[in-house]
Amino acid sequence: MKTVAIIQARMNSTRLPNKVLMDLGGKTVLARVVRRLQRARLIEEIVVATTNSAADDSIVRECQSLAVRFFRGEESDVLDRYYQAAQWMGADGIVRVTSDCPLIDPDTTDSTIHAFLERRPDYASNALQRTFPRGLDTEVITWEALTRAWEGAWLPYQRAHVTPYIYENPDRFDILEVKADTDYSSHRWTLDTAEDLSFIRAVYDRVGNDDSFSWRDVLALIEREPELMELNHAVMQKALQEG
Numbered sequence: 001m002k003t004v005a006i007i008q009a010r011m012n013s014t015r016l017p018n019k020v021l022m023d024l025g026g027k028t029v030l031a032r033v034v035r036r037l038q039r040a041r042l043i044e045e046i047v048v049a050t051t052n053s054a055a056d057d058s059i060v061r062e063c064q065s066l067a068v069r070f071f072r073g074e075e076s077d078v079l080d081r082y083y084q085a086a087q088w089m090g091a092d093g094i095v096r097v098t099s100d101c102p103l104i105d106p107d108t109t110d111s112t113i114h115a116f117l118e119r120r121p122d123y124a125s126n127a128l129q130r131t132f133p134r135g136l137d138t139e140v141i142t143w144e145a146l147t148r149a150w151e152g153a154w155l156p157y158q159r160a161h162v163t164p165y166i167y168e169n170p171d172r173f174d175i176l177e178v179k180a181d182t183d184y185s186s187h188r189w190t191l192d193t194a195e196d197l198s199f200i201r202a203v204y205d206r207v208g209n210d211d212s213f214s215w216r217d218v219l220a221l222i223e224r225e226p227e228l229m230e231l232n233h234a235v236m237q238k239a240l241q242e243g
Helices: 029-037 054-066 078-089 106-119 143-152 156-161 194-206 215-224 226-231
Strands: 003-008 045-051 069-073 093-098 123-125 139-142 175-177
Touching (some): 003 078, 003 106, 029 054, 029 106, 045 054, 054 069, 069 078, 078 093, 078 143, 093 143, 106 123, 106 139, 106 175, 139 143, 194 215, 215 226
Antiparallel strands (some): 093 139
16 A cells, blocks of 8 residues: 655645745744654655645745655645545555644654554544644545545535545544544644744744654643643634635
8 A cells, every 4th residue: 555645735824824834943834744744654655735826836846945746736625636646646545634733743643544554444533533632633544535535525615624525424434533542632733823833933942943853742841831832722723614
């Protein structure tokens, strides 16, 4: 099975435009996501799936500077973008990661992929019943399941968010939930607002902007400096349909 991570990225985000190319300790947010995923042992290839919009030419240039492959597709129909990118890459297993997760953890991603490879469901996720911090989200989908979603999904939010058609139809798909040993779901480590950026920048600053740290290191940091959580504790997660 060829396992390919597809990172969706665009400049025109609704709440924090241009966030994927913002500076994060001397590198872009997108660079941090790519470099951290490159340490995942069970990912064979990585591709950044961006859009055909001229606004995303800068993402293409960043991919070129990072020597990572990129694919350009539909802006609003992200499900189609994933489908076309996966087909182009010849992927059997698709790992879905978003570019607003610069604290994504390669070991956590690997554990989700490992569970998927061991059980062989249609779809595995560590974010359905959330126990990991928000921002470590990893989904793994078979090519066949992605194709069925691409053919069957028609509601706008199902096309914009790639996987709802799958996990909203457990009678049609074999779904595997991957959970942490303890509930860490109160932690918000994703990048959606300026407050989130302040928190994530503080984390990178505390580790000397070396992105080889683990998610457990972040937990330990927060235990030592719980005031860090105040930086983005008031941020409300946007509703799925808003994306």
